[in-house]
Amino acid sequence: MKALLRAAVTALTAAFLFAAPAAAVEITDPENTLLMELKTGTVVIEMRPDLAPQHVERIKTLTRQGFYDGTPFHRVIRGFMAQGGDPTGTGMGGSELPDLPAEFSNERHIRGIASMARSANPNSANSQFFIMLGSAPSLDGQYTIWGRVIDGMPHVDAIRKGNPQANGIVSNPDRIISMRVAADVQEKTQ
Numbered sequence: 001m002k003a004l005l006r007a008a009v010t011a012l013t014a015a016f017l018f019a020a021p022a023a024a025v026e027i028t029d030p031e032n033t034l035l036m037e038l039k040t041g042t043v044v045i046e047m048r049p050d051l052a053p054q055h056v057e058r059i060k061t062l063t064r065q066g067f068y069d070g071t072p073f074h075r076v077i078r079g080f081m082a083q084g085g086d087p088t089g090t091g092m093g094g095s096e097l098p099d100l101p102a103e104f105s106n107e108r109h110i111r112g113i114a115s116m117a118r119s120a121n122p123n124s125a126n127s128q129f130f131i132m133l134g135s136a137p138s139l140d141g142q143y144t145i146w147g148r149v150i151d152g153m154p155h156v157d158a159i160r161k162g163n164p165q166a167n168g169i170v171s172n173p174d175r176i177i178s179m180r181v182a183a184d185v186q187e188k189t190q
Helices: 002-023 053-064 152-156 180-189
Strands: 033-038 041-047 074-079 081-084 113-116 127-130 145-151 178-181
Touching: 002 113, 033 152, 033 180, 041 152, 053 145, 053 178, 145 152
Parallel strands: none
Antiparallel strands: 033 041, 033 178, 041 145, 074 081, 081 127, 113 127, 113 145
């Protein structure tokens, strides 16, 4: 009886946490879709392996390792972008995996685009990424676009903004509660 009750609670919890975004938007490729849970709700990101196969694979690998869970959005600039993916929250950290070569494309950095952060070296993307809050043509062809938000953009807009004088650094940052590949969530709830 306890096992049955525990299974029912687990199923209901998974349905509550992860079914809502699927109802709002159709997920056509669960293996290339992320579910990012923020304090205000779920953000659904469609990944683009056709544009940046190595970067998409890196995001999925780190997501499946739980790397992004609890990481802060350390740099958030109103009308520009929200940057996270650094467990140190300093903008200087990354994963233990090697940096990736650039996979630039002709896609534009417009609202909702997910792109990789990097240093001055174009081949230095690792784990940090940003989501565009507005358009920034100056980034086009300079940063690797790997996805786009297809649902939940109001949750991205609600991420705590940083101090404009400090280049958008956030003193008490909002965090990614959890990030999952949709295919993995669907497997667990079936």
